[in-house]
Amino acid sequence: xxxxxxxxxxxxxxxxxxxxxxxxxxxxxxxxxxxxxxxxxxxxxxxxxxxxxxxxxxxxxxxxxxxxxxxxxxxxxxxxxxxxxxxxxxxxxxxxxxxxxxxxxxxxxxxxxxxxxxxxxxxxxxxxxxxxxxxxxxxxxxxxxxxxxxxxxxxxxxxxxxxxxxxxxxxxxxxxxxxxxxxxxxxxxxxxxxxxxxxxxxxxxxxxxxxxxxxxxxxxxxxxxxxxxxxxxxxxxxxxxxxxxxxxxxxxxxxxxxxxxxxxxxxxxxxxxxxxxxxxxxxxxxxxxxxxxxxxxxxxxxxxxxxxxxxxxxxxxxx
Amino acid sequence: xxxxxxxxxxxxxxxxxxxxxxxxxxxxxxxxxxxxxxxxxxxxxxxxxxxxxxxxxxxxxxxxxxxxxxxxxxxxxxxxxxxxxxxxxxxxxxxxxxxxxxxxxxxxxxxxxxxxxxxxxxxxxxxxxxxxxxxxxxxxxxxxxxxxxxxxxxxxxxxxxxxxxxxxxxxxxxxxxxxxxxxxxxxxxxxxxxxxxxxxxxxxxxxxxxxxxxxxxxxxxxxxxxxxxxxxxxxxxxxxxxxxxxxxxxxxxxxxxxxxxxxxxxxxxxxxxxx
Numbered sequence: 001x002x003x004x005x006x007x008x009x010x011x012x013x014x015x016x017x018x019x020x021x022x023x024x025x026x027x028x029x030x031x032x033x034x035x036x037x038x039x040x041x042x043x044x045x046x047x048x049x050x051x052x053x054x055x056x057x058x059x060x061x062x063x064x065x066x067x068x069x070x071x072x073x074x075x076x077x078x079x080x081x082x083x084x085x086x087x088x089x090x091x092x093x094x095x096x097x098x099x100x101x102x103x104x105x106x107x108x109x110x111x112x113x114x115x116x117x118x119x120x121x122x123x124x125x126x127x128x129x130x131x132x133x134x135x136x137x138x139x140x141x142x143x144x145x146x147x148x149x150x151x152x153x154x155x156x157x158x159x160x161x162x163x164x165x166x167x168x169x170x171x172x173x174x175x176x177x178x179x180x181x182x183x184x185x186x187x188x189x190x191x192x193x194x195x196x197x198x199x200x201x202x203x204x205x206x207x208x209x210x211x212x213x214x215x216x217x218x219x220x221x222x223x224x225x226x227x228x229x230x231x232x233x234x235x236x237x238x239x240x241x242x243x244x245x246x247x248x249x250x251x252x253x254x255x256x257x258x259x260x261x262x263x264x265x266x267x268x269x270x271x272x273x274x275x276x277x278x279x280x281x282x283x284x285x286x287x288x289x290x291x292x293x294x295x296x297x298x299x300x301x302x303x304x305x306x307x308x309x310x311x312x313x314x315x316x317x318x319x
Numbered sequence: 320x321x322x323x324x325x326x327x328x329x330x331x332x333x334x335x336x337x338x339x340x341x342x343x344x345x346x347x348x349x350x351x352x353x354x355x356x357x358x359x360x361x362x363x364x365x366x367x368x369x370x371x372x373x374x375x376x377x378x379x380x381x382x383x384x385x386x387x388x389x390x391x392x393x394x395x396x397x398x399x400x401x402x403x404x405x406x407x408x409x410x411x412x413x414x415x416x417x418x419x420x421x422x423x424x425x426x427x428x429x430x431x432x433x434x435x436x437x438x439x440x441x442x443x444x445x446x447x448x449x450x451x452x453x454x455x456x457x458x459x460x461x462x463x464x465x466x467x468x469x470x471x472x473x474x475x476x477x478x479x480x481x482x483x484x485x486x487x488x489x490x491x492x493x494x495x496x497x498x499x500x501x502x503x504x505x506x507x508x509x510x511x512x513x514x515x516x517x518x519x520x521x522x523x524x525x526x527x528x529x530x531x532x533x534x535x536x537x538x539x540x541x542x543x544x545x546x547x548x549x550x551x552x553x554x555x556x557x558x559x560x561x562x563x564x565x566x567x568x569x570x571x572x573x574x575x576x577x578x579x580x581x582x583x584x585x586x587x588x589x590x591x592x593x594x
Contacts, residue, residue, distance in 0.1 A: 056411075058593040082413045086411040088407060
């Protein structure tokens, strides 16, 4: 095991089987301090199992895992849990306790202060309901309480499984502000999410999983490059001139749609600048030009729908 | 230690919050009071003290009641948390699995301690304060309360074992009732049935005492009925235990083993369990 590295998390050919079913298959990655990793994939892709293994709740069938320098499945790693925060996919609490009692109980286990509890309840907007039984909480309120407990004791490493489900847009925004604040203090986080547009701006890296296999990973730019999806251009022209413009651009340009006053073009990233130059050379006929890079959702579905998973598979070596 | 205290206090608070402790105190207190009132009546000719009679009848009833209360407290302790999902979150905190088990155990034993000592103890206090009953034999009463607590602890540990093995709460409830039936009712019935059929041919006194020691409830009974002279005379089993070579140290060790073994099994299974 490599303990000299400064990786917060490292997974080395980790496989998990339940009976005959392989839930996670030969997963490798390393996460460095301060990163915000987003795990993407359909339900059942192995994201939750991966998190549970990193938390020591489940042991891998083979391979090894190191979290904060320790094997999480070993009892002696328990002190590392003071530096962890976890929000499970569907968080459950002791229903008979009040929100404040639940948080105070978890705080005492982590050695966090009472004032920290009050602050957190305030931050997640549960101060008014602190004295109510958790049994009476709505789904959104439970999720907020879940966030509050995950943030107890200023964790260095956060595991958030579908953190924003059940939160309204305003709360989602507040929630990501909280995560950002922790990141500024140097925290690392692993987030699993379906809501790609939410996490797009924050993620330092994406790991896309399908049926327990990492099918793609990297920064947003790297994923765009790997996916090699076309850039789309929308050209508005003087009414009636669209057909002649199409002719002047030439047949080697991929024109997807033409109507009276606009053309839709598509090209690969490398051909983009020459094409734009040619369009501007057309002169006054062109009124407007919109360039639409592929959306993250498209990149995601590109990887998900690509059946040749093995060709695209990248076992990551670089951080 | 701090973690154990936090976990135990949580169980204790739960017990207070859901009025569990209050209900158990009332049940045990009423029972003890009723039995000691009855026990104070027929003393005269037998020359047994009221307290001794109370100890005998309370011990006989505790054999049924205390395991039931303990199992009700414990059958849900682990499977309930697995099912609701609270165990998963708890284990991501700086808490080891043995601390979870021991913390719960300490908490539940404390609940039982409060229930038994407030219920039984309170009843005795009321008797001595408001009636003419003598305090003779209070040591036997006190030791009866302690051994009842030990009996309860055994069934808490057995309840955990059920709770960690089964997959659903309903199954745990059923298994707990089964456990109660076996140890409290069936084992004795079978044992005495065998004794009747056998007519002293195969089952020697030695073997019989051994078979008694296999059951925690029988061990508890022997301990309470034989430890004090007054009690054993009133119960009509004077010298039975000592003749069979059963010292109270041996009996208490057997009971302790009955706590340790299921707890160890529970921990072993829990350590292997994946969430």
